[in-house]
């Protein structure tokens with residue numbers, strides 16, 4: 021056995037990158053806490069309400085999906101269903117290809133990231149341009165996002181400025197205002213060139229068929245306003261029953277994600293633009309994406325489907341903050357990813373689930389009260405049950421811990437280990453462990469002796 | 479003097495193997511708080527190592543053993559926040575409606591972390607005397623209040639003690655049981671970060687209600703050649719009584 | 724659409740049905756009083772807190788048409804769009820001082836430095852302006868220029884976000900605009916005006 025991938029990656033993270041991620045996540049975590057303390061009279065009650073809204077929606081998903089489909093169709097949208105990532109990619113590509121769309125403006129969307137949509141479109145002659153500043157940087161750097169809310173939490177301004185310079189966006193200048201101004205100018209042209217727009221969705225409301233897209237930059241507002249064809253890729257778990265449910269969820273989402281009271285642009289899309297209007301897509305296609313979600317709904321990890329992708333759990337996760345997002349396989353890092361990724365990507369459950377000290381910080385901050393540590397422990401247990409668990413066997417320990425006489429004898433015998441130099445520890449893992457730490461002397465049974473002598477003396 | 483309250487000591491496997499001094503201190507603290515301490519000699523471990531490693535069958539087997547050992551209907555007190563947290567979670571390991579789940583729930587209802595139990599009996603006061611600047615490490619299994627508030631109230635009430643604030647007060651020490659084996663680099667990194675915050679306010683001593691964190695942090699610091707003055711809170715409470723004798 | 728998609732519909736729905744049918748007690752629809760979702764200090768003060776709420780969100784509040792002119796001059800913008808349905812005196816005032824157009828075609832959008840549109844409503848709780856396709860069809864004029872000014876009738880104010888959502892009429896596109904466009908992607912430093920306006924303002928009229 022050797023250290024696992026997340027650890028191997030973590031050992032190679034540049035100190036500056038780790039420092040950047042730690043500082044940014046700490047600042048956001050503090051802002052989150054301050055926002056709830058300042059604005060929410062009873063945070064626990066609001067979180068409970070948000071959790072129940074999501075739990076209720078998941079328990080009534082079939083009805084809600086059908087209702088949303090019916091409402092969207094009534095408003096002139098096309099609804100597509102995709103059982104897996106491949107089907108979703110095909111639908112999106114076909115919609116654009118059949119309409120002669122060669123450029124699409126993408127807004128930030130974890131679902132499209134998850135299904136590898138951008139690469140698929142590019143391979144078929146449709147140029148996708150990421151328009152969220154962070155995602156744009158990821159794209160021009162050939163990188164991948166390392167956080168669900170802040171894709172470039174791992175990049176400092178120097179790297180960003182160099183990336184812009186390489187991309188031909190002017191000479192090196194690392195001032196955030198200048199970087200933002202250049203992105204504005206450059207992407208403006210892309211918005212106007214694009215015939216298509218691709219978005220994800222933060223929520224989909226069943227009663228109205230409204231797709232909810234939340235951004236701070238206004239990129240989806242621009243992209244959807246300028247495009248002819250809008251395709252939204254929406255995970256089937258994103259349903260909520262009513263428009264007014266958003267009053268709870270949007271309030272907790274903004275505060276949990278960035279510590280803002282509210283996100284700058286909350287866009288509610290119900291259908292294509294009305295006839296005679298100039299702005300807005302004349303076609304709206306909604307792709308309802310399963311890709312592992314219905315199986316997850318049937319599993320013990322189903323509560324993770326409540327997730328609203330706020331990123332709060334990663335901002336407080338000690339492992340995420342030290343290892344950084346790229347240490348995790350798949351699209352979703354941190355505690356969320358430890359539970360979600362194996363179900364969506366079909367990766368080994370145990371590998372990412374083991375990358376947690378089960379400290380519980382994530383559960384404290386999750387706005388929809390997902391019991392993340394318990395779900396992570398359950399993923400580990402699944403790994404053990406399926407024989408893919410990476411950890412050492414506990415069979416010998418179990419045998420002792422259920423037999424008191426053997427337990428006592430073993431602890432006494434372990435005192436002999438005091439005579440063994442650490443370098444000769446009887447197991448490579450123990451040797452590695454002792455290479456970093458000293459253990460106190462073995463004193464097995466010493467308390468029991470003291471207790472007996474004390475009893476005798478009385 | 480009121481009739482002493484009978485309690486059963488949950489020794490914990492780490493005290494059994496390494497730190498009898500902590501367990502002795504716990505006994506003396508409990509006795510000072512008016513308890514009569516029993517020690518069920520058949521006890522072994524609470525089962526948490528297996529749970530965190532994902533071996534639920536092994537965890538259940540060991541919990542069953544603990545249920546049998548701590549069958550007497552008295553409060554069970556442990557000098558370890560993490561064992562207590564695990565035993566409170568243990569009912570979820572058994573099928574709903576099963577007799578074992580009921581037994582585990584009954585034990586969960588009467589298992590207490592040492593400081594929480596003592597603070598409740600003494601109204602949060604501890605009649606010791608000790609001149610020291612103390613930093614409290616809040617173990618993850620004491621998250622959300624109860625335990626560390628009790629620790630800070632008791633320690634803070636010792637005559638002469640100054641509590642030193644700790645940055646990122648609820649950050650994990652990085653031990654995490656099997657995690658420290660499967661993720662050695664991260665475990666050490668988190669331990670080093672935690673230690674920096676703990677000693678940032680120049681305390682004379684760091685205390686914690688969890689021995690596992692302490693063994694990890696002390697072990698890392700000693701190997702790096704910078705020993706960390708860190709003790710279990712039971713030892714600090716017990717020693718502070720000597721100052722009043 | 725083509726056959727595989729129809730299959731996928733049946734497959735996905737069947738799987739979701741099977742997963743939810745297995746649940747023993749399904750979580751009931753939560754019922755809550757509007758007050759339970761109220762956040763922040765503004766909603767409790769009612770409609771009169773609107774100006775404070777808008778400002779807290781980063782939206783400038785303009786007392787009258789002259790303040791609007793002063794804002795545009797301060798920002799040094801010359802060319803802009805104004806919704807032809809705005810009050811005639813306001814249009815005349817703007818036309819006298821700026822290069823004003825009453826259409827904002829997609830091709831020329833980059834040339835517009837300000838946009839003055841109507842807003843359907845505002846929300847006190849969040850300090851948001853509500854723009855709908857029904858009232859603000861010129862979506863690009865409200866997002867592309869550096870300055871966006873939303874003209875709001877004082878009567879069109881919701882106190883709570885949930886009130887505003889309850890009252891939403893069918894509309895292809897509604898956006899809640901809460902302050903200017905912003906990013907903190909570069910080292911967490913807040914910068915205004917990424918793709919949308921760097922200056923967001925609201926002019927209230929009777």
Ligand code: SF4
Nearest residue numbers: 327328330331333386
């Ligand atoms: S799991 Fe919870 S905290 Fe993490 S991203 Fe999802 S909603 Fe946010």
